[in-house]
Amino acid sequence: MRTVVLICRRLGRTLLLLALVAVGTILLMRFAPGYFSDSREMDAKYAQREQTELHQEEAKSGTFRQLAASTLGGWLHGDLGSSRQYGVSVMELVRPRLRVTAVLLVRGVVFGWLLALCTAFPLSVWRKARAVAGVPFTVLLAIPTGAMATLCLLADMGGPVLVLSLLLAARDFKFLQRLFDSAWTAPHLLQARAQGVRFDRLAAAHLLPNVTPQILGLATLSIVTALSAIVPIEVIFDVPGLGQLAWSAALNRDLPVLLTITLLMAAAVSCAGMIAPRDRMVQTA
């Protein structure tokens, strides 16, 4: 019963946050400069009177209530509204891009984690090599995503998956290293080592079960980091994904598209937060 109440409370909080994110996005867009600019205003064939009518029409449909109602109408219609920039339904725009971004995210997170785990775990045992092996990760941590992506593009070496993997590996490597370090020095592991338990058994039966919850928390944080990084990566590599679409929608004041992507992002982050306890996420951050 307590678990059900807890789940309901978390779900309620998530829904409230999503609603607030939607309201915030609509408000920001409503007051963004250029939101009401119409390409017809630039056209000389429209006389002053028509232009005034355009402005009046915009003023009528530009209240927060109107915007929220039209957005909600689009959502209830099932096609998530119509894109101002492309003139097609948002669903039609988002669906193929969602797949592209999901594939990029999954590959990036999996390869990044493999790289971080395969380096951090051996280094937690073989500590002499740590000073040298940790240097590339420290340097990677100091390179902004945009710069890393541009350099990879220029060198014609690797693609968006490589950049995302390197970014996540650099972020998670140190956490994992510290985690393994503290796990190896736990009293029960020291006792097991003193009793001569084999290394593979020690790792499988004593170390990994101990660190799995923390690794899970860190993995969810990686998803948030990856979601954050996909915008510059997709823009620089010209990947037709959600990050690129969001960037284009934000610059072109395309509210229906941007709202959909923002809500998708917020839902993904909230789901990640549900898997990992919030406190652990904040501590890890």
Next chain:
Amino acid sequence: MKRRVAVVMLALMVVAAGVIVMLPGTSYKAQDREAIMSGATAHHWVGTDDVGRDRGVRVAAAVLLGLGGAAAAAAITTAIAAAVGAAAAFSAPGVASVLMLASDLFLSLPWLFLLMMVRSFLPLTTSPLHSAVVTFSILAALGWPACARAVYRGTLNLRSSEWMIQGRASGLRNTQLMRRHVLPHLLPLLIPQFLICVPAFIVAEANLGTLGLGIAEPLPSWGAMLLELDNSASLALSHWVYLPVVVLVMVLLLLESLTAEV
């Protein structure tokens, strides 16, 4: 020891950048039309960019602007976080829930996505100085939530400590308790938060710049200089194009070593 070395190296970098910018006859926006995309010469030690501006002066100015702006934004964001976290811990549970909900609202979106979204909604065609102020103000305004949560937790722990109970029993008001007792005790939490924010904000500004949403030209910023790398023709002409990336990585490594040591 490592921290001291990092502080000294950073200070040296800032002084050197200051000297380069202040040198008579140098300007980050002065163009030398006779030396477009030149390599290292006696006049331009590290070459010029594609409109003939001295790259050394621009990198030096970017060091000052980036560090100064990020430090100012980090100070503001840490102050906001301290205020929100402490206020939430000392207020009624309802108010605390609302304040933490507000911080969750900011945390519910990926950091760079949120920055990109908010920055793109603000005027993009403004003066360079205005764009710099807007960029760093956004960083300051959006960077506080995670820190505020940490401060909230820290303040709650302090609130239940014996000396705080003693303080309340002695008749100290909440504002007095906060100013005289809580804030000094929160400094070990706030200083690392500030130090974490500085490199994070520099990286965020650079990322915004690569998306074309950073500080406007001709003001030199990391983001604008990283955009220079997009021009593959200029890369073939001079390897000095990579200088901003190298200096940026150096600055970030030094800042991160500072953070790691605290």
